Amino acid sequence: MARRYNYRRVKIHHSYSIPEFAKLLDVHKNTVSRWIAAGLQTIDKKRPLLIQGTVGRAFLQARQPPKSKCGPNEFWCFKCRDRRKPAFDEADYRPVTPTSGRLQALCPVCSRIMNRGVRKAEISRACPDVRVTEKVEQQRIDDSSDPTLNVVIKQEK
Numbered sequence: 001m002a003r004r005y006n007y008r009r010v011k012i013h014h015s016y017s018i019p020e021f022a023k024l025l026d027v028h029k030n031t032v033s034r035w036i037a038a039g040l041q042t043i044d045k046k047r048p049l050l051i052q053g054t055v056g057r058a059f060l061q062a063r064q065p066p067k068s069k070c071g072p073n074e075f076w077c078f079k080c081r082d083r084r085k086p087a088f089d090e091a092d093y094r095p096v097t098p099t100s101g102r103l104q105a106l107c108p109v110c111s112r113i114m115n116r117g118v119r120k121a122e123i124s125r126a127c128p129d130v131r132v133t134e135k136v137e138q139q140r141i142d143d144s145s146d147p148t149l150n151v152v153i154k155q156e157k
């Protein structure tokens with residue numbers, strides 16, 4: 001699970017070296033190097049590498065995980081940007097591996113499909129009050145024939 005970083009500490013009119021940026025956010029220098037490898041832009045390739053405040057801040061902000069983890073019966077709706085309980089208290093379970101998969105439910109507010117990764121053994125703990133239907137083998141057919149589903153999957157990226 002991604003950690004939350006206090007990106008508000010990053011001054012937008014400031015440039016930071018890797019050690020400065022690491023100290024500011026209370027992380028190891030290697031973490032900053034990993035961020036750079038993951039797409040955090042430096043001003044140029046000259047050493048020492050410098051990170052522009054605006055860029056660093058936007059990068060961290062974009063990586064920020066949702067405000068809190070979903071509680072029981074809750075899904076994260078990317079459209080509403082909020083946690084929602086499934087419409088009709090119903091969800092589908094689509095296995096991805098023999099032991100885990102994803103739960104899909106409709107958002108009661110915007111009617112988009114919400115996904116929640118789950119271990120199969122923990123379905124009843126994750127969604128004690130939701131009627132979960134396991135969908136087997138139909139996954140591929142559904143994914144390609146249901147345009148709504150395809151749209152939602154694209155939006156998540």
Ligand SMILES: [Zn+2]
Binds near residue numbers: 081111
């Ligand atoms: Zn919604």
